[in-house]
Amino acid sequence: MMLIIGVVATTLLAVGALLAVVRIERGPTMLDRTVAFDVLTTALVGAIAVEAAISRRTESVPILVVLSLVGFIGSVTIARFAAVEPPKNGTAAQRSGPRPGAGAAGGAGPAAPGSVGFAGPNAGSSGSGVGPGPDAAGRKEES
Numbered sequence: 001m002m003l004i005i006g007v008v009a010t011t012l013l014a015v016g017a018l019l020a021v022v023r024i025e026r027g028p029t030m031l032d033r034t035v036a037f038d039v040l041t042t043a044l045v046g047a048i049a050v051e052a053a054i055s056r057r058t059e060s061v062p063i064l065v066v067l068s069l070v071g072f073i074g075s076v077t078i079a080r081f082a083a084v085e086p087p088k089n090g091t092a093a094q095r096s097g098p099r100p101g102a103g104a105a106g107g108a109g110p111a112a113p114g115s116v117g118f119a120g121p122n123a124g125s126s127g128s129g130v131g132p133g134p135d136a137a138g139r140k141e142e143s
Contacts (some may be wrong), residue, residue: 006054010047017043034078039072 016039023036045067052060 002054006050009050012041013046013050017047030078034075034082037078038071038075041074042058042068045071 020036020039020043024033024040027033045064048060048064048067052058052064
C-alpha cells in the first residue's frame with residue numbers, strides 16, 4: 001500500500017515539476033518565472049520527502065531543510081529586486097507627479113485659461129521636461 005501511495009505522489013510531483021519547467025521557459029515575466037521556480041523547488045523537496053518516507057530513512061531531512069531555505073531566500077531576493085520603490089526624497093504629492101491624460105498637465109485634455117501645465121525644475125517650453133523653458137515672467141532661461 002505504501003508503495004502505491006509513493007508512486008502516485010511521485011507522479012503528481014513529477015507532473016507539477018514538468019509544468020513548472022514549462023512556465024520557467026515561457027515566462028512571460030520575471031515574477032512568473034519566480035513562482036515557477038518556487039513550485040519546482042517545492043516539488044523537488046516533496047520528491048525527496050517521498051523517497052525518505054518510502055525508504056524509511058531520516059538522513060535526507062537536512063537536505064530538505066537546505067533546499068527549502070534556498071528556495072525561500074531565492075524567492076525573497078528576486079521579489080526584493082523586482083519591487084518598485086518610490087524616490088526617497090520629497091513628499092507623496094511630489095513623487096506622484098501628473099498623471100498621463102489628467103487635464104493640462106497630462107496633455108490629453110483641454111487646458112484651463114491661463115494655465116501652462118506642470119512646470120518642473122527642468123521643464124521646457126512645451127512642458128516636456130526637455131531643454132530650457134520660460135521662467136515665471138515669461139523670459140527664456142539660459143542653460
